[in-house]
Amino acid sequence: MITAPREHWGSRTGFMLAAIGSAVGLGNMWRFSYLAAENGGAAFVLLYLAMTAGVALPVLLAELMLGRGAQQGPLRALVHFGGARWRPLGWLFVGAGFLILSYYGVIAGWTLRYTAEAIWHGFPADAAAHFAQISAGPVAVAWHLGFLALTAGIVAGGIQRGIERASVVLMPLLFAILAGLAVYAATVPGAGTGYAYYLQTDFGELLSLTVLRDAAGQAFFSLSLGMGAMMTYASYLRRDADLPDEAVVIALSDFAVAFVAGLVVFPLLFALGLQQDVGASTIGALFITLPHAFAEMGAAGRAVGLLFFAALLVGALTSAISLLEVVVSSAIDRGWSRPVATLGLGGAVGITGIAAALDTAVLGVMDQIAGNVLLILGGLAIALFVGWSMRDPEAELAAGAGRVHWFFLWRGLLRFVVPAVLAVVLASAIPAALQSLRALFD
């Protein structure tokens, strides 16, 4: 089918900021620091870095290469290189993007609401009761739909006028806010104990399988891998764009934001002695414990809290944009117009997400299935495809970059290391996800 000529990014910086925007999101600003504190502090940070470099980065580079080469969305990119038998994988990607956005929109809806409330009246004293009130039910549905409307508004603008323009404005804003907050957090009394808790080093923790799974899962989720988001963004690059350096910069920026977010969060919690409130629920902690801290801090807390949630909102928005673009670009490849695809599919995502907006238990299960299973499955398939099945990935990668000296290292990681690690992760994630799914219906 003949469609309009493919859009392209206006500049390399625009692409980079959009890709970093996809990576940096709800996953970085809380999940990472929480996992680090729970799983061995600095030792976990090192393991996470190893996972990022040895497992996630090779897959990121593979996704960028496939997207750039195919000049098509994820539904068609693998078919372009590998033939029709890879088509189901494209559907897995689009399905995962659809599912993730449908509950990500709910959490982002809470974030939008907290940001607005910080402006209107500050943070409530009883943060837990407030969260219980707003996290599920018709109000949560409304904020979820509001957030998705914002997301769809940007995606409808297209690559250059929508996504690139938003990323170029929003991402530097996020970096600036976060850096400012980290400097502020260093000055609060008790900051030292907060850092110590965050980065206390316990290498003993690293020996457990769950820690390995957490580190790998987090690396994938955080870099938006395993569902074609990076592939989609790369499909709007010109064929001769460079890739390996870009992949490294995206991964490093994502890590830097996650790490700095931890430097913001823990001093604030320790300054107020709230660390024991960091309970089992990661999502709840972000929306209960931190607002509690902001409420106790008075006027300064309101300003700091507003900035924190604004940064979180920016992160969520630029990630949600990439999730919607995966679905929309696939429809455009099949002949839909961008406005129709954005409205129709954005609307469908909104409706699906209502289930998560009405019940946080449903949201948790969706997160587990999508994040821990579908993304890892997608990453595994990409590694197997590029590692074993694709014809001459070296030539494809070299387009734009010139000769790639460490090609064998990359291919070797994709062939052996990535599949081995991801298979172990899946073996422990699938039973856990099935169990939560069953619990939901009991």
Ligand code: PFF
């Ligand atoms: N990377 C995002 C985060 O850390 O919040 C989440 C995400 C976005 C996952 C896009 C997957 C994706 F395709």
